[in-house]
Each structure stands twice: as structure tokens, then as C-alpha cells.
Amino acid sequence: MATSAAGPVVIIGSGIIGQGWAMLFASGGLKVKLYDIEQQKITNSLENIRKEMKSLEQLGSLKGALSAPQQLSLISGCWDLREAVEGAIHIQECVPEDLELKRKVFAQLDLLAGDDVVLASSTSCLLPSRLFAGLAHVRQCIVAHPVNPPYYIPLVELVPHPQTAPSTVDRTYALMQKIGQSPVRVLKEIDGFALNRLQYAVIGEAWRLVQEGIVSPGDLDLVMSNGLGLRYAFLGPLETMHLNAEEAGRIGDSDMELCWTLRPRQRLP
Numbered sequence: 001m002a003t004s005a006a007g008p009v010v011i012i013g014s015g016i017i018g019q020g021w022a023m024l025f026a027s028g029g030l031k032v033k034l035y036d037i038e039q040q041k042i043t044n045s046l047e048n049i050r051k052e053m054k055s056l057e058q059l060g061s062l063k064g065a066l067s068a069p070q071q072l073s074l075i076s077g078c079w080d081l082r083e084a085v086e087g088a089i090h091i092q093e094c095v096p097e098d099l100e101l102k103r104k105v106f107a108q109l110d111l112l113a114g115d116d117v118v119l120a121s122s123t124s125c126l127l128p129s130r131l132f133a134g135l136a137h138v139r140q141c142i143v144a145h146p147v148n149p150p151y152y153i154p155l156v157e158l159v160p161h162p163q164t165a166p167s168t169v170d171r172t173y174a175l176m177q178k179i180g181q182s183p184v185r186v187l188k189e190i191d192g193f194a195l196n197r198l199q200y201a202v203i204g205e206a207w208r209l210v211q212e213g214i215v216s217p218g219d220l221d222l223v224m225s226n227g228l229g230l231r232y233a234f235l236g237p238l239e240t241m242h243l244n245a246e247e248a249g250r251i252g253d254s255d256m257e258l259c260w261t262l263r264p265r266q267r268l269p
Contacts, residue, residue: 007087008033012105013094014045014077017122020150021092023049026071027064028179034077035084042077049075063151063180085112090175092144093121102131110135118172120144125196127189128161139165142172145193146181154182157193 009025011018014036022045025032036042053068062068078084085091091109095101102121109119119141121131132141143159150156156176160169169185176183186193192200202224209215215223231240 006030007089010035010084010088010091011094012091014041015094017146017148017150018094019045019049021094022075023053023151024179026074029066032075033084034075035081036079039079042079046077081108082112085109088117090118090120097123099126099130102126106132106135110137113137118142118168120172122146125192128159129189132161138163140168142168144172147195154180156181156183157186157195158183159186159189159193
């Protein structure tokens with residue numbers, strides 16, 4: 001049976017995101033405790049994970065060096081929060097995207113957590129300064145925002161609270177790499193973080209092009225799926241600009257004017 005030398009990782013919330021995180025951590029050989037407030041939710045989630053892992057293994061797509069049974073043996077359910085967090089090295093919150101609910105969860109964790117555990121949230125938009133305000137363990141708090149579905153998309157945005165300790169960021173970064181994810185450091189908090197700001201910019205311009213009759217909805221999607229999407233799947237916009245620019249990525253005045261003219265009309269603050 002597979003074992004984990006380190007302390008467990010705890011997942012708070014057994015929904016789709018929580019299940020994905022559990023699978024990822026188990027794929028890295030880490031012991032996982034999946035917590036929820038209802039035993040039946042945990043039972044259902046563990047069964048979903050078992051089926052998904054079995055299917056992935058049959059398809060040759062299971063992550064990690066361990067077999068599906070070995071990975072499953074690392075995941076257990078728990079509906080007692082105090083018992084769940086005992087000895088944990090990392091706690092990943094995955095409850096619904098509601099500020100007050102998440103603040104309530106972190107207030108409970110703040111009372112139970114030791115001084116050596118990372119308290120991470122999966123929020124996609126809530127600012128750390130609001131989410132972790134007033135917590136005694138704020139230096140251990142960080143947003144670790146996955147892209148849904150996290151098992152199949154490796155990016156994780158790491159967004160610290162202004163008081164988050166650098167060691168918390170470093171530990172979370174290393175843990176994400178250990179389980180095969182691709183962490184990026186968002187150096188200071190901002191609405192939408194990085195991924196959603198880029199996504200909203202694209203969506204805003206897409207709507208404008210369709211609404212103004214420039215292109216049909218179907219063709220607009222083709223521009224992305226058969227064009228930009230294929231390029232950006234392996235090459236970022238700054239890398240592309242560097243390759244296309246005549247002088248090693250420098251943008252001339254005329255190009256800057258064009259970029260400004262084409263900027264999305266609706267921008268996040």
C-alpha cells in the first residue's frame with residue numbers, strides 16, 4: 001500500500017474542485033483528507049474519485065507513478081474538522097465562492113491550525129486582503145487558484161495577502177510543482193488576478209466584434225479555437241510579441257497606438 005512520509009494535505013469541501021485537488025495531491029504520493037460537513041457528500045465524492053481514477057488508468061492518462069489503487073489508498077474522508085486538520089502540512093479550501101462562507105471557514109481553521117501549516121484558498125476572485133482579514137495565522141494564508149478542471153489544466157495562481165510570509169509562497173509553489181502543476185506568482189493582489197483579467201479582456205473584445213457585426217459568433221470562436229488558441233496553448237503573448245517584433249520584442253510608437261486603439265472598452269479596475 002502507498003504511504004506518505006509527510007503530513008496530510010486537507011481538502012475543505014468535496015465538490016468538483018475539491019475532488020480534483022484530492023486526485024492531484026494523491027498523484028504526487030501525498031496523503032489526503034477530504035473534509036465536508038455531510039458524510040454522504042464525502043462518500044459520494046470518494047466514489048466519484050474512484051471511478052475517475054479507474055477510467056484514467058484504463059486510458060493511460062492517470063497522473064503520477066502510483067497505480068489507481070495506490071493513489072486511492074492515500075485518500076480518506078473526514079467530517080470532523082479538528083480531526084481533519086491535525087498534523088496537516090497544507091489545507092486547501094474549496095467551498096462555494098461566497099466571501100462570508102469562506103471567511104467563516106478560515107476563522108475556524110485559524111483556531112485549529114498550528115504555526116507550520118499553509119492555509120490556502122481556491123477562490124477565483126476574492127481578494128486575500130478581504131478573505132484573510134483579521135486572522136492570527138495570516139502569514140500562513142495564500143490564494144492558490146486552480147483552473148477548472150484542475151486535474152487537466154496545470155496552472156495555479158498564487159496570490160498572497162499583503163502580510164503573507166515569503167516562506168508560505170515558496171512552500172506552496174514547491175508543493176504545486178511536486179504534484180505536477182504550473183504555479184505562477186501574482187506579486188500583489190488585484191481584482192481578477194491574472195488569468196481572469198486576460199480572459200475578460202478577450203471576452204469583452206469578442207462580444208464587441210460580434211455585436212458590431214464584424215464577425216459571426218461561430219467564426220469568432222473559430223478565430224480562437226483554430227487560430228489564437230493553438231498558438232497560445234504553448235506560447236504566451238509576450239513570447240509571441242518577442243518573436244514577431246523586429247527588434248527583440250520592442251514595440252514601436254505606431255504599434256503602441258494600434259494596441260491602445262484596440263484595447264478592450266470594458267476593463268477591470
